[in-house]
Amino acid sequence: DAGVTQSPTHLIKTRGQQVTLRCSPKSGHDTVSWYQQALGQGPQFIFQYYEEEERQRGNFPDRFSGHQFPNYSSELNVNALLLGDSALYLCASSRRLVRPFYNEQFFGPGTRLTVL
Amino acid sequence: GENVEQHPSTLSVQEGDSAVIKCTYSDSASNYFPWYKQELGKRPQLIIDIRSNVGEKKDQRIAVTLNKTAKHFSLHITETQPEDSAVYFCALGDSGGYQKVTFGTGTKLQVIP
Numbered sequence: 001d002a003g004v005t006q007s008p009t010h011l012i013k014t015r016g017q018q019v020t021l022r023c024s025p026k027s028g029h030d031t032v033s034w035y036q037q038a039l040g041q042g043p044q045f046i047f048q049y050y051e052e053e054e055r056q057r058g059n060f061p062d063r064f065s066g067h068q069f070p071n072y073s074s075e076l077n078v079n080a081l082l083l084g085d086s087a088l089y090l091c092a093s094s095r096r097l098v099r100p101f102y103n104e105q106f107f108g109p110g111t112r113l114t115v116l
Numbered sequence: 117g118e119n120v121e122q123h124p125s126t127l128s129v130q131e132g133d134s135a136v137i138k139c140t141y142s143d144s145a146s147n148y149f150p151w152y153k154q155e156l157g158k159r160p161q162l163i164i165d166i167r168s169n170v171g172e173k174k175d176q177r178i179a180v181t182l183n184k185t186a187k188h189f190s191l192h193i194t195e196t197q198p199e200d201s202a203v204y205f206c207a208l209g210d211s212g213g214y215q216k217v218t219f220g221t222g223t224k225l226q227v228i229p
Contacts (some may be wrong), residue, residue, distance in 0.1 A: 042205050042219035056216050105217060107159040
């Protein structure tokens with residue numbers, strides 16, 4: 001079992017460009033969440049996908065969008081990049097259980113995005 | 117929305133001593149409280165979690181306590197070792213039923229040999 005994988009590892013873009021980050025969840029997991037972690041801060045929730053739909057969203061603008069595919073993998077797209085978008089982008093996968101139960105979220109290694 | 121405050125932001129202890137990190141939260145409906153350890157340049161990893169129907173949970177040198185009335189929970193690490201040095205995040209599980217996790221601001225723990 002490869003665990004959660006993300007690609008690419010590092011990425012450098014310029015302001016105004018668009019970027020797509022990819023995530024493959026751990027085997028058996030059906031839910032993918034994306035987080036942004038700025039340097040020296042805790043991860044901030046961007047959104048979560050389950051059954052190919054966005055189920056919950058954090059306080060991020062519409063420039064951040066995503067997609068989940070039938071095989072549960074996911075993409076994060078960011079348009080019109082700003083300098084402030086520079087961060088580590090983490091993907092986490094889990095197996096969704098009905099409330100009030102939770103399953104552990106497993107994080108991928110992250111994609112380091114630098115916007116110049 | 118959910119809010120979680122974490123203290124202290126940095127903590128230095130001598131090897132073998134105990135370390136305690138405390139978090140407070142505002143959403144009384146929160147019912148899942150995980151703790152993550154993140155080493156430099158690596159991904160966050162779950163080290164222990166507690167659910168609202170349990171007041172304390174222990175796993176070897178790590179323990180977490182929860183006080184739902186006071187809305188705070190704490191991480192206790194005993195007999196600290198240099199490999200415990202990392203940033204520790206407390207977090208809240210979303211009370212709405214999905215698995216959104218809200219992270220605290222982090223505590224940088226340094227264990228001095």
